[in-house]
Every structure is written in structure tokens, then in C-alpha cells.
Amino acid sequence: MFNVASYPQAxxxxxxLKRLAxxxxxxxxxxxxxxxxxxVILTAAYFKCY
Known part of the structure; x- marks a missing residue:
């Protein structure tokens, strides 16, 4: 359970970053x-950089 009062941020x-092309x-x-x-390892299905 998240204790938002004590830990308001993630x-x-x-x-x-691993790239393919x-x-x-x-x-x-x-x-x-x-x-x-x-x-953590996040797998990107769609990634758009500006």
C-alpha cells in the first residue's frame, strides 16, 4: 500500500538506454x-523524443 502522506513522490x-537503429x-x-x-527495466513499445 502507498502511504501518500509520508511519501508523496515516486x-x-x-x-x-538501449537502442535499435x-x-x-x-x-x-x-x-x-x-x-x-x-x-527496473522498462521495455519501450513506443518512444518519442523531442
């Missing part, structure tokens, strides 16, 4: 929820 800090396919980093950081 944070993701990217550490690495000109598209980002995977992002690795640290996700902090409820004051605890854990490693």
Missing part, C-alpha cells in the same frame, strides 16, 4: 517508491 532515474527499446534505472529504490 522517482525514476534512468541509467542506460534510431528507436529506444529498453530503459534501465532505479525506481523509488515508498522511500525504497529498486532496479
Amino acid at each position: 522517482e525514476f532515474v534512468a541509467a542506460d 534510431d528507436q529506444v527499446k529498453r530503459v534501465t534505472g532505479q525506481m523509488t517508491l515508498v522511500g525504497k529504490a529498486n532496479p
